[in-house]
Amino acid sequence: MRVPPGVSEKDFVDALKQFEAAIGKEWVFSSEEDTDLYRDAYSPFWNEPEDPVPSAAVAPDGVEQIQKIFKIANTYKIPLWTISTGRNLAYGGSAPLLSGSVVLDLKRMNRILEVNEQNAYALVEPGVSYFDLYKYIQEKGLKVWIDPPDPGWGSPVGNSLERGGGRTPMRDHFGAQCGMEVVLANGDIVRTGMGALPGAKTWQQYRYGFGPYVDGMFSQSNFGVVTKMGIWLMPEPEAYREGIVQVQKHDDLIPFVEILSYLMNSGISQGTMLLESPLLDYRASQGGGVLDAPGGPSVAEMEKLARDKNLAYWSATLHFYGPAKVVDSQWEYTQEKFSAIPGVQFKDGRAYRFPVELKEGEEAPRVALGIPNLSIFGLIQSTHGHMDFSPIIPMTGEAVFESLKVFGEAYAELGVPPKNQFFALPWSFFPRSFVLIFGFPIEHDIEKNRKTREVFKRLVQVAAEHGWGEYRTHTAFMKTVSDVYSFNNHALRRFHETLKDAIDPNGILSPGKSGIWPKRMREAQG
Numbered sequence: 001m002r003v004p005p006g007v008s009e010k011d012f013v014d015a016l017k018q019f020e021a022a023i024g025k026e027w028v029f030s031s032e033e034d035t036d037l038y039r040d041a042y043s044p045f046w047n048e049p050e051d052p053v054p055s056a057a058v059a060p061d062g063v064e065q066i067q068k069i070f071k072i073a074n075t076y077k078i079p080l081w082t083i084s085t086g087r088n089l090a091y092g093g094s095a096p097l098l099s100g101s102v103v104l105d106l107k108r109m110n111r112i113l114e115v116n117e118q119n120a121y122a123l124v125e126p127g128v129s130y131f132d133l134y135k136y137i138q139e140k141g142l143k144v145w146i147d148p149p150d151p152g153w154g155s156p157v158g159n160s161l162e163r164g165g166g167r168t169p170m171r172d173h174f175g176a177q178c179g180m181e182v183v184l185a186n187g188d189i190v191r192t193g194m195g196a197l198p199g200a201k202t203w204q205q206y207r208y209g210f211g212p213y214v215d216g217m218f219s220q221s222n223f224g225v226v227t228k229m230g231i232w233l234m235p236e237p238e239a240y241r242e243g244i245v246q247v248q249k250h251d252d253l254i255p256f257v258e259i260l261s262y263l264m265n266s267g268i269s270q271g272t273m274l275l276e277s278p279l280l281d282y283r284a285s286q287g288g289g290v291l292d293a294p295g296g297p298s299v300a301e302m303e304k305l306a307r308d309k310n311l312a313y314w315s316a317t318l319h320f321y322g323p324a325k326v327v328d329s330q331w332e333y334t335q336e337k338f339s340a341i342p343g344v345q346f347k348d349g350r351a352y353r354f355p356v357e358l359k360e361g362e363e364a365p366r367v368a369l370g371i372p373n374l375s376i377f378g379l380i381q382s383t384h385g386h387m388d389f390s391p392i393i394p395m396t397g398e399a400v401f402e403s404l405k406v407f408g409e410a411y412a413e414l415g416v417p418p419k420n421q422f423f424a425l426p427w428s429f430f431p432r433s434f435v436l437i438f439g440f441p442i443e444h445d446i447e448k449n450r451k452t453r454e455v456f457k458r459l460v461q462v463a464a465e466h467g468w469g470e471y472r473t474h475t476a477f478m479k480t481v482s483d484v485y486s487f488n489n490h491a492l493r494r495f496h497e498t499l500k501d502a503i504d505p506n507g508i509l510s511p512g513k514s515g516i517w518p519k520r521m522r523e524a525q526g
C-alpha cells in the first residue's frame with residue numbers, strides 16, 4: 001500500500017478508517033486504480049520513480065468535513081494536497097508535489113452561491129467549473145460574462161488561486177477575485193475582506209475590508225484551503241470588435257509596443273493581446289524557429305524576406321468591448337495612434353453584437369467572448385502533453401528583442417530544437433507586463449524528459465539573470481523558481497516559512513507548494 005512519507009502503514013490504515021467515518025466510505029479513495037487517476041497526465045517524470053503518486057484521495061462535501069479531515073491529518077501528520085477541479089495540466093495536473101500526499105479533492109463542493117447581475121459578481125465553491133458557471137448564467141438569462149481560461153473545464157477558484165489568465169477585460173483572474181472563505185490547518189474558518197463582518201452586505205463588492213489585506217496569501221500558497229470565493233464578472237457588452245495592426249520593419253516594434261502599452265494601459269484596447277509575427281512564423285515553418293539564434297539571418301536579410309514574401313514583421317489583433325459606438329471610436333483612435341509608424345497597415349477583424357448565437361463548429365474567438373470550451377486541445381500539437389515555462393518580461397519592444405536573443409542563445413547552447421519554441425512571442429494576460437509561454441512537449445521517453453527538465457531549470461536561471469521571473473510554474477520546478485526569488489538572502493521565502501510554521505505547525509497543507517516547506521520537512525529539502 002502507498003503511504004504518506006513519515007507515516008507508518010498502521011497509522012495510515014487507522015487514518016483512512018477515520019476519514020471514512022468523517023466523510024463516508026465512498027468518498028475515500030485508496031486503491032491504486034483510483035489514486036492513479038490523480039497522477040499528472042502531463043508528468044515530466046513519466047515512468048520515473050520521481051513521478052509523484054498520491055497515497056489516497058478524500059472528497060469532502062463541505063467545510064465541516066474539511067475540518068474533520070484536518071483534525072485527522074494533524075493527528076497523524078498526513079500531508080494533504082488541495083485541488084478544486086484538478087485540471088492544472090501543464091503545471092502539475094491534480095498530482096501532489098510531495099509523493100504520498102493525500103489529495104483533498106473539492107470537486108463535490110460545487111455550489112454556485114450567488115450570481116449578481118447588477119454589480120457583476122459571483123460567489124462560488126471550489127468544485128464549480130467555468131462550464132458550470134456559464135451554464136447557470138445562460139439558463140437564468142443573466143447579462144454577465146465569465147472569463148474562462150483556454151480550457152473551460154477548470155474552476156474559477158483553482159485557476160484564480162494559481163493566478164491564471166483569460167482573454168476578456170477580466171483576464172487577470174486573481175485580480176478579479178473579491179472575498180474568500182478559507183479553512184486554516186487548525187480548522188478555523190476565516191472570511192477575508194468584508195466577509196469578516198457578520199452579515200456583511202458587500203463581501204463580493206469591496207475587496208479590502210479593514211486591516212491588512214490577506215487574500216493574496218492564499219494564492220499559489222499552502223496557508224489554507226479556500227472554500228468560497230467571490231469573482232468579478234463582466235457586464236455583457238453591446239459589442240465586440242477586433243482590429244489588426246501590422247508593421248513592416250524590425251525596429252517598428254519599439255513604437256508598436258509603446259503605442260500598444262498606451263492603448264492597453266488606458267483601457268482603450270482591452271483583453272489579452274498576443275504579439276505575432278507573420279515573418280517569424282514563416283521562418284519557423286521553414287525550420288528556423290522564432291527565437292533570435294546566434295548565426296541566424298541579419299535584420300536586413302529578414303526585412304528582405306518580409307518584402308519578398310509580402311509578410312508583416314509584427315502584427316497584433318487588438319480587442320475592443322463596449323457600446324457599438326464606443327468600440328468603433330476606439331478602433332478609429334487606435335488607427336490614428338498607430339499611423340505614426342510609416343507603412344503601418346490596418347485590417348478589420350471579427351465583430352459581434354450581443355447576445356450572439358454561435359452555431360456549433362462556427363469559427364469564433366469563443367474564449368474572448370467569455371464562452372468556455374476545450375478547442376485548445378485540438379490546436380496544441382503535443383502527443384503526451386506539455387509544460388509551460390512562463391516568465392514575465394516588461395511590456396516594451398526592447399524587452400521583446402532582448403528575450404528573443406537571450407532565449408535564442410540559451411536554446412542554441414542547450415541544443416533545443418526550434419520546433420519547441422511555440423509561443424515564444426508575448427501575451428498580455430496581465431496588465432502592464434508581457435508573459436512568454438514556452439511550451440515544452442512531454443514525451444514517453446525518459447531521456448528526452450530528463451533533458452527537458454535540465455533545459456527548463458537552466459531557462460529559469462537565464463531568465464533570472466536578466467531580471468525576469470516566472471508567474472507560475474509546474475510542481476516539478478517550484479523549488480527552482482522559488483530559489484531565484486532570492487532578494488536579501490531569500491527574505492520573502494523566510495517570511496513565507498515563518499507564516500507557514502505559525503499557521504500550519506504540523507505541515508499538513510500542500511508541503512512544497514511554491515517552494516514553501518513546513519519546518520519538519522525543510523532540512524530534508526536542503
Ligand SMILES: Cc1cc2nc3c(=O)[nH]c(=O)nc-3n(C[C@H](O)[C@H](O)[C@H](O)COP(=O)(O)OP(=O)(O)OC[C@H]3O[C@@H](n4cnc5c(N)ncnc54)[C@H](O)[C@@H]3O)c2cc1C
Pocket residue numbers: 082083084085086087088089090091092093094106126149150151153154155156157158159161162163164165166218221224225226227376377380510513
Ligand atoms: C492546452 C492548455 C491550455 C491552457 N490554457 C490556460 C489559460 O489560457 N489560462 C490559464 O490560466 N491556464 C491555462 N492552462 C493551465 C490549466 O489547465 C488551467 O489554469 C486550469 O484552469 C487549472 O486547473 P483548475 O482550475 O482545475 O485548478 P486546480 O487544479 O484545481 O488548482 C490549481 C492549484 O491551485 C491550488 N488550489 C486549488 N484549489 C485550491 C483551494 N480551494 N484552496 C487552496 N489552494 C487551491 C492547488 O495548489 C492546485 O494545484 C492551460 C493548460 C493546457 C494544458
